[in-house]
Amino acid sequence: MRIKICGITQPQQSLAITQLGATALGFICVPSSPRYVSIEQINLATSHIPDHIDKIGVFANSTIFEITKVVSSSSLTGVQLHGDETPLFCEELRQVLPNIELIKAFRVRSWEQLETTLNYTSGVDTFLLDAYHPQQLGGTGKTLDWQVLQSFRPALPWFLAGGLTPDNVLTALTQIHPDGIDLSSGVERSPGDKDLDKVALLFSRLNQL
Numbered sequence: 001m002r003i004k005i006c007g008i009t010q011p012q013q014s015l016a017i018t019q020l021g022a023t024a025l026g027f028i029c030v031p032s033s034p035r036y037v038s039i040e041q042i043n044l045a046t047s048h049i050p051d052h053i054d055k056i057g058v059f060a061n062s063t064i065f066e067i068t069k070v071v072s073s074s075s076l077t078g079v080q081l082h083g084d085e086t087p088l089f090c091e092e093l094r095q096v097l098p099n100i101e102l103i104k105a106f107r108v109r110s111w112e113q114l115e116t117t118l119n120y121t122s123g124v125d126t127f128l129l130d131a132y133h134p135q136q137l138g139g140t141g142k143t144l145d146w147q148v149l150q151s152f153r154p155a156l157p158w159f160l161a162g163g164l165t166p167d168n169v170l171t172a173l174t175q176i177h178p179d180g181i182d183l184s185s186g187v188e189r190s191p192g193d194k195d196l197d198k199v200a201l202l203f204s205r206l207n208q209l
């Protein structure tokens with residue numbers, strides 16, 4: 001299973017987190033977020049990270065120009081679209097960045113909304129389901145209803161996000177079987193400052209699976 005730790009801001013934490021077992025690191029490229037990082041910060045945080053670790057830039061309602069500028073100046077291997085990007089936008093971005101993993105995030109407000117994932121299957125590689133919050137785009141610590149998600153059968157591999165912590169991750173994964181999990185505030189001391197003890201606890205809990 002893929003394990004993405006998102007919202008990294010401190011270079012020394014990125015290496016430690018991959019050594020603990022993360023398969024992907026997420027960098028928030030949304031200026032309004034307290035976890036925002038510049039291109040220079042992304043490059044510092046990824047310079048010692050092995051090639052097999054996915055390095056995902058998280059964007060929300062950015063333009064194709066803004067996204068490609070960050071991707072072409074960094075070692076990002078993937079782009080997560082966390083805003084209201086349309087299927088057409090994803091397909092256009094795919095044309096411009098054919099070798100970059102595209103992840104479309106859905107902030108789930110209603111279960112009917114999950115049907116819209118169908119419209120994105122040709123434009124992206126991966127889905128991510130996150131909790132909806134009226135004021136925040138991500139990193140909210142809110143969980144989804146895992147029981148309802150048991151019937152989610154997406155056409156693409158998917159990450160479960162939203163309020164996962166070392167204490168609830170096994171409960172989630174006994175109910176549903178995503179291809180990956182994504183955690184941010186559940187392994188933090190404060191926004192952008194990861195708690196390496198919590199990250200270690202996460203991996204020791206996952207080893208019990």
Ligand SMILES: O=C(O)c1ccccc1NCC(=O)[C@H](O)[C@H](O)COP(=O)(O)O
Binds near residue numbers: 028059162
């Ligand atoms: O984390 C942010 O600050 C953020 C801001 C704007 C758009 C997306 C953002 N995060 C996206 C993520 O992938 C988070 O990991 C995801 O929302 C889960 O967060 P959490 O509930 O804290 O585990």
